């Protein structure tokens with residue numbers, strides 16, 4: 266999966282990449298995009314990254330003709346990778362449920378049908394890394410994210426009021442709890458606040474596989490873990506507000522706290 270992503274970003278001519286350009290006016294649309302955005306003060310670059318987003322579940326959203334055609338096994342590998350990651354995500358949600366004394370299916374039932382997106386992110390070397398981030402501080406807004414990275418440092422986690430660099434173990438799958446799991450477990454599991462930094466010398470690649478509820482799902486803490494500390498939210502409204510206000514750490518989740 267990583268080598269396919271790298272091949273797309275490093276070997277495809279720009280003209281080929283732009284054939285898959287996503288709709289930059291709508292959030293998380295499928296395809297190739299670049300977020301080398303200028304901030305309000307027009308000399309501030311917000312995110313230093315290129316990415317390709319694939320919609321892989323439910324099956325009705327999966328349309329491999331939207332994905333790169335080179336290398337020749339690209340579409341098949343993305344499909345199989347999505348299938349395996351979904352099974353792993355379901356197993357993990359089951360184990361998290363059981364660890365809280367809940368039936369194995371509790372969190373998955375609260376999430377409902379799983380929407381899966383696979384985002385390959387390419388962070389080119391950045392000539393002045395001290396001026397920008399690869400990806401600003403956020404927690405993922407869905408239920409659970411499975412992340413793989415290459416051997417280049419860049420991912421950082423916020424813990425105990427400081428940023429810790431995650432060792433880039435290239436054959437590990439990193440599990441990131443996301444906001445809806447924090448709500449459903451009533452804060453017993455916390456979503457991970459993270460960001461990516463850039464460096465001047467080496468490009469970095471990561472593949473994040475997000476598992477989210479449907480936009481119409483109503484998400485609330487499970488009744489067994491009451492009294493609820495978080496207000497119920499319609500997932501689609503949560504995502505819209507996340508995109509319109511921006512992440513700034515975990516402020517969108519904090520806004521739901523009683």
Ligand SMILES: O=C(O)CCC(=O)C(=O)O
Nearest residue numbers: 384386414420461471473
């Ligand atoms: O590149 C990384 O390691 C992190 C990517 C990420 O956090 C995201 O896409 O939400």
Ligand SMILES: [Fe+2]
Nearest residue numbers: 403404405459
């Ligand atoms: Fe993330």
